[in-house]
Amino acid sequence: MNVSIERKRTDCAALPKGWQREEVLRKTGLSAGKVDVYYYSRGMRADTSLIPPIRQTASIFKQPVTVVRSQETDSSRVKRELQHGSQIKPKQLFWEKRLEHLGASNTHNEEIGAIELPKRLRAIGPGIHETTVLQSLATALHHNTHPVTGQTASKTSLNTNAGVFVNPDQPLMSNASIGEDDIKRQEERVQYARLRLQEALRA
Amino acid sequence: MNVSIERKRTDCAALPKGWQREEVLRKTGLSAGKVDVYYYSRGMRADTSLIPPIRQTASIFKQPVTVVRSQETDSSRVKRELQHGSQIKPKQLFWEKRLEHLGASNTHNEEIGAIELPKRLRAIGPGIHETTVLQSLATALHHNTHPVTGQTASKTSLNTNAGVFVNPDQPLMSNASIGEDDIKRQEERVQYARLRLQEALRA
DNA sequence: CGGAGTGGTAGT
């Protein structure tokens, strides 16, 4: 007897690189025969072309720049790469600065106004401005598997010896934590945005 | 602020006995403000017009026959009805015999073939045939809140003094119990039926 | 896999 496939996991051309689509057939219950679809990105996180450091040259070919941290000697890096199977990629410090003063535009070439960050998220590091923090934070929120918390080192130590104290996995902002009241305020904003969307669609 | 009622569950005169109408206000989304109506029958099982004893006269007015068990005296019944708030309705014995030799037909007036019961389910009671047991069993499966097990009294006692020993809540079949192997066999049947349904829907 | 809840539409 030819039993149909109950679990089927496939790569799929329409999906971003590294994503897989899995179809699972419901076998029992009232909804037996229906198919649940799951998407997995395990193994490869995010589009490699978006992982910093990023070239700001216009090109459809993704060519990430690879500059190593200055205080890591070549020999120590080779040893680490051998241990970890060369999976840990070096990260450029302050890659965000390369994108400074570049703004997004709409189709009419009108620049889109700046987005303001909450006051409590303060820039940290030498010569880092608010727009730069925004890029840094947005990238972290997109990529990081772990929580985005900001830099833990003190402001003075970062400004004097950034190479030592900057954590490249975290955005260039001061350490911040979110409380119940923050969550509540954000929920209210979402509620309000939904209301306005409703009204807009009705009209 | 005047908050409208979001969930309202009511008995409703227009509904069959035991049904409840619930109105639920949609709170979010594009259809916010609309009301969904749900009907529930929890608490009372089945349409009272289908509960035996059933008249076989054609009539849109439901007029159940009410014959009391002969061995229950009027005084004892009155006492019980006082205790239980007159909620226990008397049941006619062997009401199934009234429906004997009546078969279902399709729209072309062709009679639908008999359904066979498993061998182990044996008819019990004076002059009860397989088709009668089937009606009896089907009704029990539809109505009973408690498990359907069949008659517990012995065959001889039932045939000699049915009025005393017949349990009107159970179908007119010998006591039957279901084992692990029965369940397994049934599961296999269901699996097979589902497979065929899938194939049919695909074609 | 079930259930709550919303989106979408045929039919009036």
Next chain:
DNA sequence: ACTACCACTCCG
């Protein structure tokens, strides 16, 4: 335009 109904998603 509205209603009643079904389809579907999303979450636990």
